[in-house]
Amino acid sequence: MFRAECIFCFLISFWSGFLTAQECPFYLQGRVIDLHDGTPIFGAILRIENTGQFAQTDEDGVYLLKNVCLEELRLIISHSECQTLERRIQLSENQSIDFELEHHINTLEEIVVSEKQKANVNQSVAEARLTATQIDQYSSQSLATALGSLTGVATLKTGNAIAKPVIHGLYGSRVGIVAEGIRLQDQEWGADHAPTIDLNAFESVQVVKGASALKYGGDTAGGVIILNSFTPLPRDSLYGKTRLTGSSNGRGGAVSSQWILTRATGFYFSGQLTAKRFGDLSTPEYILTNTGLKEGNINFKIGRSKVIKGWELFYSRFQNETGILRAAHIGNIQDLLRALQSEVPLVQDPFSYRIDAPKQQGVHHSIQAKVYNQFSEHSKWKIDYNYQQNQRKEFDIRRGDRADLPALDLQLQTHSILGSIQKKVDFDWDFEWGINGYLQDNYSNPDTGVKRLIPDYLKYQWGSFLTGKYEPNNLGSFEWGLRLDQVNWDVQKYYTRKDWTDRGYDQLFPSFEKEYLPTQLLTQPQFQFITLSAHAGFSIQLGPALKSTGAYILSQRSPNAAELFSDGLHHSLATIEYGNLTLDKETSHKILVSVSTEKNPFSFSLEPYLARIHNYIYIAPKEVQQTIRGAFPVWQYNATEALLWGFDFQGSLDLSPRVQFNSKTSYVRINDISQSQPVISIPPFQTNQKLSYIFPKKEVRIEIENQFVSSQRYFPDFNVVVNTLEGDKIVGQLVDFSTPPKAYSLYNLNISLPLKVTPKLSGQLRLMIHNITQTAYRDYLNRMRFYADEMGRNGSIQLILNH
Template sequence: MKKLLALAISLYCFGINAQHTFTGKVIDNTTQQSISFATIYFPELENGTTANENGEFSIEIGSGAFKLVVSSIGYETKSLQIKIPMSEGFIIALSESAIEMEEVIISTPFHKLQSENVMKVEQKKIKELKASGAVTLAEGITNIAGVESVTTGNSIGKPVIRGLSSNRVLVYTQGVRLENQQYGDEHGLGINDAGIESVEVIKGPASLLYGSDALGGVLYLNPERFANANESSADASVNYFSNTRGYATNAGYKASKDGFKFLFRGSLTEHSDYETNRYRVTNSRYREQDFKAGLGYQASKFKIEFRYNLNNAKIGLPEEIGIQSTNRAPLLPYQNIDNHIFSSKSTLFFEDSSLDVVLGYTYNNRKEFEEHHHHDEDEHEDEDDHEDEEDHEDEHDEDEEITEPALHMKLKTFSYNVKYNLPELGRFETILGVQGMNQANTNYGEEILIPNATTNDFGVLATSHIHFETVDVQLGARYDYRNIAIENNAEKSFNSFNGALGFKTDIFNRVTARLNLASGFRAPNLAELASDGTHEGTNRYEIGNINLDYEQNLQVDLALEYKNEHVELFANGFYNKVNDYIYLNPNGEFIEDDPVFIYEQQDATLYGGEFGLHLHPHPLDWLHFESSFETVTGKLDNDDYLPLIPANSLTNTVRVEFDFKSVKDSYVFVKLRSTFAQNNTNPFETASDAYNLLSVGIGGSFEFLKNDMAVTLSATNLLDTEYIHHLSRLKPDGILNMGRNVNLGITYTL
């Protein structure tokens, strides 16, 4: 113990003694004038600072070779490799640009700006998604072209990337994979947007980077950054939603001093049943509590951080239109879910290389409550006697206090991700990695949908980024092995080799082309292999197939992008061939009045893309017009269309950005989203009608009591249009999506 303590003290002292002061100045490349308040950030160190009004900055950094990213509004973001220590007075020149500032892409292995990336990755700030009026994170990500959501009311949403969802889309948060029984249609993200800084979307197979379950893509949630060196800040916000008479509040504080840094954030969200212009959707109400915390330390040759997230959600499961009220306590049936996420991320820096170690532990405690048959008579008596609705709700509340969960599952997942960033060899950047997880599912309730089982994953990968004068190439290969041991049943093993090859080049002046070819695989999940029971959320009896093989796909992506000072154009097309696609199919039988669905396999094909433009005419840089069209078609080899394929849509947005007297970062927007009819449906689906949704918003920030206050006001579905989204799980019952909603948000920063 004494030796360990001595080692820790010596490492700490070494870190302090080896720090160097890196100073410099940011200037305009044309005028040579200083650029005030530019952002200086080291993505590998997750540390940075802000230049002063004279463009000068100073920061304590350890020895080594690091990537430096410098950005400022109105200028092109600059990324460069530097070596510390270096001479003082480092000058960084930025070029003017009407294009918005770039961010470092974290979800891809080499952490580059998107303009440098071989793979096309979409990135959006959570702040932007909330300003558009999104009620939840799941709704917010649908503002990204090519991304949709399978929804159960407002409370439950799961990402759909180019027509693929559930276990085909992997979600990462705090740098670790999120496991929360995501196979189910009514199992949501389980993540609150408070404390999330941005979201990145990889559209297409990412098995090379993330292994099984990333066959369709990755939703990567970046947690908020720690405070800059020797700085601190606090903020609080509140959002009110008129439609649900709901609110979302959160408050946080973060600080950094002498290499140590910490943050914490808490939030509370409550919504009553959402309203259409005909009725409120009974039991679409929910309550969510969320707490996030982080602790980090950084020295010269290493850094480490720990993060923790606790999310508790009590979610009503709507079944039919009944009681009309604005109460927020869910009725039966409802879910009560606790989701714990622990993560640690460590980096050891060598002279010209580094070692990253990410460990994660996720504990998902899922309880689903439902009414037992002995309550039915009492309910019918209540209806016959026409008792007061509020009293009726109170009886439900009493029931939920005494009812044991019908379905109770605990999912415990330990994951690891170790990557060695080799020294650069000429034009080559190379990463070697090992990833894996151990997962245990255990049942405690009277009903069992999926059995107890243990899953073990192991994968090894190698990938390189090669820089040539006119083209960048990224390639890699990976091997994965998965073993699933099912209690009282069978043990199944799956393995697969996968690879990826991509090119980025400027084919014409200002035209960038990205061509990527990647394979992916997905082992069948526990529900597909061994489910045998009624899935209450979907009102169907599901029967697994122990003989299922793994899915294997090959996807080709072509992304073209044109940029100048006036306009940006993009065209992203894809073709995705999935062998042995697993899907649910009704067999015409019924068990306990529920239709029986069985898991089958067949080859499938998906194709489509996203196309759009962003017009910002110079010198009218304050005016923005954005338009995007997205389409996807999915078919089985027997010519049946795949289920849950989103309808084609066109989104047009006009946005004006301005500073008005003491109000800064101000904006006004008008958005029209046109969703086309979806007639290409699976045999057990119904077609969906076309509709248009109009949204408007305004926002800005100003000084209040010597601190910044930001205010946003937006209205979604402004015309109170009646519509049913094709991916709504309430669609078979003809239940409408949410009507007009006005959102007022206030954030105060200390």
């Protein structure tokens, strides 16, 4: 008996010692911090549901879970002022993961988890965003110019003051702009129509190409630019920011100021205004006559956020007046040939702040109301209503009593409504379903005395979308989305009877004919397009610092107003444009993959992409036409089969704690398969290198940047031959619209100094010099490149105050 008891005790001791010695191999550590300001959250509880193990964050927000045995953890994160968060974590080695929580606010959509070893782990397509520093830096410039600093984004320009973003070679209606959750409706069809939006009004600007973009439309094959202002916090506070910028080129500047008032009751109010004024810009050799700019913007926001429900009212007004290079307005064909062959503009006047014709004026109003309610722990509904009015006027050089009368006067009114329901299921699934509708009324004022470029029309559109995301753990995710849209056009437009017959419309669209006049025909075109869009993509964590993503995107887009109906002189571009009623919907099949790593001291991201586009719609020069208003190139809209491919690369290397090197490169090609030639107006190869150094004392930061843009080697031949009279002979001369300008290399310098005036007043002083070496160059994506060089050196001083 004694021997049996000894053996039993020995076995118990053996197994107890063995189990005690078997420590679980892994640990999980990190921080829990506030989403907005990065401050630590004290007292958050992190509990592993599988085992019951738990840890609490200290005053620095740090937690440590030791002796973790399981490879898949069901982690629950809770805090008294935050909604409980549940996550699955795949643990195959010791890991450090930081969680960012929306402190103070408990709404479903405002709890965000970030894994510090790699951001955006749950996105199947790489997203790019402007930093707060970049938004400040481009305060006096346009949204498109600021976005041009991102990898894969170029800028289509009309002169230097008018610019719109180009993403993966696509622009216009293929790139959506969403402000405060509502898509901007501002006649984006024009290459010279810059977005009527003020960059200074927003704190967050990002380019999205994933499934979440389907919420705002399925026609954005290039991507969606999403802009959001501040997120209100329920605390008693009054704060703001003021930006002051002065520039040497144009001898002007900009001022922007914003104030935000919040209360602990959830009430908030904000007001923001911007004013810009510049005179004629200049190249290294001459003044660019009539290239001044005036702009004034204002917006207000008022609302209340009550944890599970809230409402908001928003109003904004954007107004600008922009001069068009005077040398671009040509009187006859001989002058056009001289202008294209000349190294300098044919019109050069002394510097002036005066803005004369040709010019454009724009006013854009937006009124928005939204309400949301969290009707269960994991479900929320939201409704947005928006009214936008866009007034656009273009002025030609006219004489007599019509000198102040616009040659183009368009008013576009848009009513839109968006309703959506968000739902989270278990740990893994997120869904969003919604419907939206648009009603647009375009009025083209006939009192201009000029043939209307865009006719009167009504456009009705409705759509429905469903998106989902499956994220089983921190190592991967899958997202998908579907969207169906119906677009209806009801148009009234006059054609000359000759043009109607010559284009074959009398045979194709006899039902459109409504009233016959001696030389004209009143028509009522009516179209209906049904489009389907979809997205499917994945994200996978290949290692502690290595991630890969992949996605397939189907995008269908109905032709816009200009592509279908434009018919006449587009004054801001100094071109005659003709639409095409035979155009069908455009369909894009796009595949994107990426691989990225973020591990000190080196990080990089590479994203190649490929797309086949059926009925790719483009505009190209066709001939030169002499009119009573002068000689102008004629551009025609057409459709073709296109193949698009390219890549984006960005990388950074920390050479030391105070020295960093950054590089980014973009390349894109689009081929016209039907014509076996490249597509016109595609960005050439470009690369950017930047070296940054932070001085030990006072944290002064200096950046030297080089921007290289190659000559576009792949371009179609759209040159035309025109007949001119030389003496008593008619001679054919070649008009070269095709040959791209030479490659160029620019050097830029940025110096910034942090300021601390008082405990409640801080800021930054910045010196920026663009094109230090005064390089003379022309840009392929600038429609004014035929007549003048780009802007020369520009020095700017900027003061930013946070109060």
